[in-house]
Amino acid sequence: MTGHRPTPATDAAERAASSRPAEYDVVIVGGGMVGAALACALGDGALRVALIEPDWVAPLAPGAAVEARVSALTCASQRIFENLGAWAAMHTLHGADGRAETRVCAYTGMEVWDASGPGRIRFDAAAVGEPALGWIVENRVVQAALLARLGAFDNVDTLAGARVERCELHADAVALALADGRELRARLLVGADGAASRVRQWARLDTAGWGYDQRAVVCAVRTAQPHGHTAWQRFLPGGPLAFLPLFDGRCSIVWSTTPAAAEHLLGLDAAQFADELGSAFGRRLGAIEEVGARAAFPLRLQHTPHYVGARVALIGDAAHVVHPLAGQGANLGLLDAAALAEVLLAAAAAGHDPGAFAVLRRYERWRKGDNLLMLAAMDGLKRLFGSPLAPLRLVRNVGLGLVDACTPAKTALARRAMGLAGDLPRLARTA
Numbered sequence: 076m077t078g079h080r081p082t083p084a085t086d087a088a089e090r091a092a093s094s095r096p097a098e099y100d101v102v103i104v105g106g107g108m109v110g111a112a113l114a115c116a117l118g119d120g121a122l123r124v125a126l127i128e129p130d131w132v133a134p135l136a137p138g139a140a141v142e143a144r145v146s147a148l149t150c151a152s153q154r155i156f157e158n159l160g161a162w163a164a165m166h167t168l169h170g171a172d173g174r175a176e177t178r179v180c181a182y183t184g185m186e187v188w189d190a191s192g193p194g195r196i197r198f199d200a201a202a203v204g205e206p207a208l209g210w211i212v213e214n215r216v217v218q219a220a221l222l223a224r225l226g227a228f229d230n231v232d233t234l235a236g237a238r239v240e241r242c243e244l245h246a247d248a249v250a251l252a253l254a255d256g257r258e259l260r261a262r263l264l265v266g267a268d269g270a271a272s273r274v275r276q277w278a279r280l281d282t283a284g285w286g287y288d289q290r291a292v293v294c295a296v297r298t299a300q301p302h303g304h305t306a307w308q309r310f311l312p313g314g315p316l317a318f319l320p321l322f323d324g325r326c327s328i329v330w331s332t333t334p335a336a337a338e339h340l341l342g343l344d345a346a347q348f349a350d351e352l353g354s355a356f357g358r359r360l361g362a363i364e365e366v367g368a369r370a371a372f373p374l375r376l377q378h379t380p381h382y383v384g385a386r387v388a389l390i391g392d393a394a395h396v397v398h399p400l401a402g403q404g405a406n407l408g409l410l411d412a413a414a415l416a417e418v419l420l421a422a423a424a425a426g427h428d429p430g431a432f433a434v435l436r437r438y439e440r441w442r443k444g445d446n447l448l449m450l451a452a453m454d455g456l457k458r459l460f461g462s463p464l465a466p467l468r469l470v471r472n473v474g475l476g477l478v479d480a481c482t483p484a485k486t487a488l489a490r491r492a493m494g495l496a497g498d499l500p501r502l503a504r505t506a
């Protein structure tokens with residue numbers, strides 16, 4: 076096995092065709108945050124694993140440009156990364172010249188308020204008894220740290236730059252053909268290939284859900300006043316607008332709005348955009364002084380009623396896509412990865428086939444309920460805060476005030492959002 080270094084597609088193509096399929100216990104398609112976390116969680120274990128990712132992210136150096144896409148990570152996700160031995164590398168980037176740069180921003184406060192009324196709620200880490208409510212990290216930094224960590228595991232082959240083209244599901248194994256001609260066989264195929272998962276299609280696992288007729292505009296901005304290590308969110312009639320604190324003093328914004336408004340915002344010049352953004356945010360942090368590159372993503376709710384099929388399991392966005400208003404999508408996916416790894420390692424220790432349906436059902440039963448609960452909660456919040464109806468405006472403003480005043484309810488809500496409640500996999504518990 077190659078183990079220590081990603082196998083470049085070009086080298087592999089030369090060895091293709093004539094060789095017999097490489098045999099694995101588990102092939103993971105997709106090395107995003109979730110697939111890469113699963114590969115790390117299976118590292119140093121008894122199972123032979125391959126991770127296939129077309130867009131491999133190389134380790135980043137201090138000073139690397141800040142990516143527009145960031146994630147608010149929960150305490151549970153932070154523990155998973157800590158236990159996988161990847162947290163230190165995403166927390167601080169080290170350069171060959173000895174430079175170091177902290178790339179993670181802890182947020183100790185969270186403030187949420189409604190633009191159409193007086194409702195407001197504030198969470199503080201100290202009140203929950205934790206050092207932070209969560210951490211803001213660029214997606215690319217997380218992915219690069221996890222992929223680099225895989226180099227330490229002899230039982231994991233990393234197929235960088237490869238893409239699966241064909242898949243055949245048999246009763247005893249899965250046969251895969253890569254675009255470069257290589258062939259693989261596995262006892263279990265894991266789809267960690269995102270919302271438009273090909274694995275899900277090959278396994279004929281249907282999805283349910285709907286588009287929100289919204290797009291999220293994201294970019295990094297500098298505000299006149301410091302972010303105060305607080306995650307800010309203002310609910311506007313068109314959708315929520317979040318300001319998330321970044322390690323360099325800037326904020327990463329996520330502005331969910333109608334597709335037409337998103338198009339308009341992307342078309343503005345920097346000064347016009349800064350002005351519209353400042354006004355939409357009620358100038359809570361003063362004027363917007365600097366605006367980075369903007370991008371927009373369509374938003375939808377999507378759930379796959381069956382996460383597992385014959386020799387297939389889905390994790391992360393391949394199984395469920397949630398509105399980003401509470402920053403839970405990647406966090407749910409990381410819990411999927413931790414739970415699936417725990418189930419597979421237990422099966423391997425007991426001498427069971429990791430692709431056996433009974434083993435995979437254990438994973439599905441464990442994660443589906445929690446994921447559905449979060450999907451429903453996010454969908455409900457999105458609808459409640461998006462409604463222009465006067466009775467609903469009243470409900471949400473009174474509701475925010477009531478929860479803010481009720482310490483036990485607020486603490487319970489915060490602990491659930493921080494990933495500290497529920498049936499957590501071992502990797503998400505304290506190290």
Ligand SMILES: Cc1cc2nc3c(=O)[nH]c(=O)nc-3n(C[C@H](O)[C@H](O)[C@H](O)COP(=O)(O)OP(=O)(O)OC[C@H]3O[C@@H](n4cnc5c(N)ncnc54)[C@H](O)[C@@H]3O)c2cc1C
Nearest residue numbers: 105107108109146147239268269391392402403404405406
């Ligand atoms: C605007 C926005 C803000 C968000 N903010 C947050 C947040 O604050 N907190 C949070 O927890 N979540 C957040 N999310 C959700 C989060 O980004 C996703 O849940 C998360 O990225 C899903 O990770 P994943 O690894 O499952 O899928 P992806 O990130 O989609 O990764 C899938 C991987 O599969 C690879 N792939 C695709 N096809 C193939 C193939 N055929 N062969 C091999 N590989 C393939 C891709 O290259 C990719 O690397 C946000 C989402 C949006 C849109």
